[in-house]
Every structure is written in structure tokens, then in C-alpha cells.
């Protein structure tokens with residue numbers, strides 16, 4: 001990718017943009033900020049989402065599916081997961097062949113107490129490897145006030161650590177899971193992003209976020225890019241989007257672009273995939289509480 005695309009200025013050595021991204025990612029387990037969308041483009045996507053939320057306000061099931069599958073249900077989000085700046089940012093890390101495993105929304109309403117506890121992404125996803133990068137795209141400002149993410153640099157090198165499930169209603173994670181070993185919170189970096197910017201993070205990176213004390217919603221799409229070689233350990237066939245290169249493995253079902261905005265056939269596909277994903281994400285859970293999917 002070109003050096004202009006990323007806005008990354010944290011290494012002072014002469015390198016092209018791709019090598020710089022790969023080096024920072026390897027060293028810290030994250031890279032940011034990337035300038036993905038102009039403010040007006042991000043606002044248009046947000047407006048599309050909020051119109052859809054209003055349309056589905058009386059349908060709890062479809063409303064929940066929209067949170068988990070915006071790219072399957074809204075062409076504007078399908079375009080976002082295929083955005084050239086995101087693909088150019090992720091390819092130096094994962095290579096040319098990319099699938100999207102999920103693009104679920106993390107929304108904190110204005111002036112609310114919801115948080116995300118310290119966790120590693122890959123803990124409950126049932127995947128057999130760590131070839132995954134999350135691109136977290138801010139569709140409203142991610143600030144200290146609105147509850148931006150915090151990353152612990154280098155924590156991805158600790159590999160997978162134990163987690164404790166809390167199923168706390170105030171926690172936006174599927175099982176309210178928390179890292180059960182010490183987290184060097186004082187070392188953490190605040191991931192402040194403007195509307196339209198994105199960060200990338202590793203599947204084993206320790207990360208969390210606090211409440212939204214601002215007067216606006218904090219809205220983000222967490223796009224999970226994976227290599228097609230990744231596989232569900234339980235053999236489940238989940239629905240993914242193919243956004244770059246080739247899939248020479250066939251471990252997932254490839255979904256095409258949404259048929260149209262909020263179409264009935266796409267809701268049916270999402271509902272089926274959601275049931276399968278729930279069986280993966282909540283495997284072994286001792287409660288019926290379902291925070292996501």
C-alpha cells in the first residue's frame with residue numbers, strides 16, 4: 001500500500017507502507033490510525049444503519065441480526081468490508097487471500113455504562129489458528145469520553161490466556177469474558193479514532209473499553225478478516241464473505257453480496273448462520289444468557 005494511506009508515523013526508519021504495517025503489527029499486535037472513510041462517507045453509512053434500526057425497531061430478532069450481520073444485510077456495509085484502504089492495510093499481515101468471518105457492530109449508546117472487559121478475541125471463536133486481523137472502523141468519534149478501545153502493546157505475544165465468563169449484562173462481549181491473568185493496564189494505549197478511521201488488532205491482543213459518557217452514540221464495525229486456511233475446530237460451516245484473492249480451502253460457505261437492502265432471503269441466511277455461531281460461541285456455557293448473535 002502507499003505510505004499516504006495509513007497515516008502511521010510511529011517508526012522512524014525508511015520502509016514502504018506495507019513493511020511498516022507488518023513490522024508494527026508484529027511488534028505491538030496493533031496498528032492505527034488508518035484513514036478509511038471521509039467524514040461524510042462514514043456519516044452516510046451511519047445514516048443507513050440508523051434508518052435500518054428504525055425500520056426494524058419492532059422486530060427484536062431482525063434488529064439483533066442487523067447488529068451481528070450488517071455486511072450481509074446492508075450493501076453499504078458490504079462495500080465497507082471490501083474497502084481498498086482496509087484490504088491494503090490487512091494484506092501485508094495476512095496475505096492476498098482474505099475472508100470476512102464477521103463484521104458485527106459494537107454500539108454504545110450515549111451516556112451509558114456498557115463496557116468491554118479485558119479479553120482476547122479468539123478465545124471462544126472455535127478457530128484452529130490465529131491468522132485473523134480485526135479492523136475496527138469508527139462510524140462516530142472513538143474518544144476517551146465515548147469509550148474508545150485500549151490496547152496493551154505486545155500482549156499478543158502471550159499467546160492464548162485463560163478467561164473467566166461473567167455474563168455481566170453491562171458487558172458487550174458474548175459471554176462477558178474477562179482475562180484471568182494480570183493485565184498491565186498502565187501500559188495500555190488509548191485507541192482514539194476520528195469518524196471514518198480504523199485500527200487493526202491481533203486475535204491475542206489484550207484489549208478493553210470503558211463506558212460512553214459522551215452525548216453521542218459510539219458506533220463501530222469490528223471486521224474480522226481471516227485467511228481461508230483457517231478452519232472451525234468443530235467442523236461447522238459458517239458463512240463468510242470472500243473479499244480478496246482466492247479461497248483454495250473451502251472451509252466456509254461463501255456468501256455473495258446482499259441481494260438488496262434488508263432482504264428476506266438474507267435475513268433467513270443470517271438467522272441460520274447465527275444459530276450455528278451461537279453453538280460455537282456459547283459452547284460449554286452454563287447459562288442461557290446470550291449477549292451477542
Ligand SMILES: O=C(O)CCC(=O)C(=O)O
Nearest residue numbers: 106116121136149209222
Ligand atoms: O468496541 C469495543 O469497545 C470493543 C471491540 C472489541 O473488543 C473488538 O473489536 O474485538
